Amino acid sequence: MSDAFDARWFASRLGQATRRGIAQETAALVRTGVLPVGAKLPTVRDLAFELRVSPATISQAWADLRRHRIISGRGRNGSWVISDSFSPRPERLMSGQQRLDQGLNLARAVPDPELLPDLRDALAHGARAEGLNSYDRVRILPELELAVRRSWPYDASAFLATDGGYSAIHTIVHALVPPGAPVAVEDPTGLRILDILEDFNVPILPVACDAAGPRPDALAEALARRPALFIFQPRVHAVTGALLTAERLGELGRLLQGSDTLVVEDDGIGDVMDAPRLSLGQLMPDRVIHVLSYSKTLGPDLRLAVLSASAVLVEEIQSYRGFSAGWTSRILQAAAAWLLRDPATAVRVEEARRVYRHRREVLAGEFQRRGVSVQPGHGLSLFVPVMPGRDATALLGAQGIGVAPGKNFSLASLDFVRVAASCLPPAEAPAVAEAITRAAGWASPLDGA
Numbered sequence: 403m404s405d406a407f408d409a410r411w412f413a414s415r416l417g418q419a420t421r422r423g424i425a426q427e428t429a430a431l432v433r434t435g436v437l438p439v440g441a442k443l444p445t446v447r448d449l450a451f452e453l454r455v456s457p458a459t460i461s462q463a464w465a466d467l468r469r470h471r472i473i474s475g476r477g478r479n480g481s482w483v484i485s486d487s488f489s490p491r492p493e494r495l496m497s498g499q500q501r502l503d504q505g506l507n508l509a510r511a512v513p514d515p516e517l518l519p520d521l522r523d524a525l526a527h528g529a530r531a532e533g534l535n536s537y538d539r540v541r542i543l544p545e546l547e548l549a550v551r552r553s554w555p556y557d558a559s560a561f562l563a564t565d566g567g568y569s570a571i572h573t574i575v576h577a578l579v580p581p582g583a584p585v586a587v588e589d590p591t592g593l594r595i596l597d598i599l600e601d602f603n604v605p606i607l608p609v610a611c612d613a614a615g616p617r618p619d620a621l622a623e624a625l626a627r628r629p630a631l632f633i634f635q636p637r638v639h640a641v642t643g644a645l646l647t648a649e650r651l652g653e654l655g656r657l658l659q660g661s662d663t664l665v666v667e668d669d670g671i672g673d674v675m676d677a678p679r680l681s682l683g684q685l686m687p688d689r690v691i692h693v694l695s696y697s698k699t700l701g702p703d704l705r706l707a708v709l710s711a712s713a714v715l716v717e718e719i720q721s722y723r724g725f726s727a728g729w730t731s732r733i734l735q736a737a738a739a740w741l742l743r744d745p746a747t748a749v750r751v752e753e754a755r756r757v758y759r760h761r762r763e764v765l766a767g768e769f770q771r772r773g774v775s776v777q778p779g780h781g782l783s784l785f786v787p788v789m790p791g792r793d794a795t796a797l798l799g800a801q802g803i804g805v806a807p808g809k810n811f812s813l814a815s816l817d818f819v820r821v822a823a824s825c826l827p828p829a830e831a832p833a834v835a836e837a838i839t840r841a842a843g844w845a846s847p848l849d850g851a
Contacts, residue, residue: 413452424463505802528737556683558710567695577722590811615646643779768835782824789843
């Protein structure tokens with residue numbers, strides 16, 4: 403098949419010699435079935451010679467097709483057609499979704515709906531929001547800014563309401579990262595962050611973590627390549643449950659002060675944790691973007707996060723939002739402001755913290771009884787080790803238990819699974835721990851008991 407689609411074959415069918423034209427016409431060949439799935443593409447150098455363009459033009463066109471998951475591969479092994487579907491997809495997120503439709507879903511670390519505050523009074527307040535139904539693009543309602551400033555981890559100069567934490571990250575990446583510039587991110591990290599970066603087709607620089615947070619030596623190595631951004635979680639690691647220490651944050655800050663890299667602090671867990679909020683914003687106010695999501699505490703259907711940054715950076719981020727909605731619903735902003743002031747909501751959030759902590763501790767204790775080294779950690783889930791080479795995800799799926807494989811959260815293949823404890827009744831913890839222990843390949847001392 404590879405001989406049938408050589409550089410001359412392509413050159414005879416491509417009428418444009420620009421990056422966009424080559425990508426579009428190659429995609430059209432795939433869409434119409436002329437170039438089938440499995441076909442190998444000619445080398446960059448050979449096709450550049452036939453089309454009389456630079457190799458960089460072909461490389462850029464192939465990069466566009468890779469971003470849309472139409473082709474795969476690069477380098478000496480070449481590239482080939484892998485799909486005739488043309489819509490970019492969050493592959494890591496979708497691979498997890500396939501396991502969520504049946505059985506016991508422990509793949510997503512989500513809040514328990516029974517522990518979220520009642521939204522009725524808040525939404526009634528939101529329906530009377532200042533400037534309701536105006537097309538003026540408000541960055542953040544004054545009442546929401548006043549409410550978030552009370553507990554913000556530093557004295558920020560500007561705020562922006564966004565449609566959730568990952569929407570904020572997506573917008574930040576597209577607004578502030580030049581094409582092809584590398585981005586450093588803690589490893590492991592949120593799978594949706596990797597989906598966003600892979601879709602944007604930027605080099606990803608993983609920064610290894612330990613129990614105290616991103617390792618300074620790993621960050622120093624990444625900073626040597628001058629990334630546009632460094633993205634990390636400034637309180638609780640949503641994947642591993644590790645707690646970032648103030649001492650470690652100080653070490654990272656001293657390294658980052660000597661660079662030009664923008665710092666994105668992605669607090670996706672929010673106040674379902676009682677750990678103190680941390681930020682480098684006071685140290686580097688012109689280069690820190692602090693993002694706090696309210697989905698876990700106030701409810702995912704509020705679709706709300708707030709970010710702070712310098713006025714210049716907020717303006718750049720807001721300008722990019724002009725390509726889409728342009729502002730976050732005033733109704734939802736005002737509702738969130740009401741909830742943040744409401745004493746009953748504060749009591750509800752405190753109760754959620756207690757319940758989540760208890761569920762983590764019970765499940766972690768069941769693993770420990772079976773000889774599996776699992777710490778209760780913080781947040782909404784546990785990170786459970788798996789024997790190397792063991793496909794625990796598939797084995798558990800066959801039993802109707804969904805967990806998230808470690809590889810979804812890293813560019814490497816991690817021998818772990820993430821197990822959500824947030825919605826698991828403690829009475830079910832022994833059976834779940836037993837099933838996961840066996841699927842992970844560990845010999846339980848309770849066998850035969």
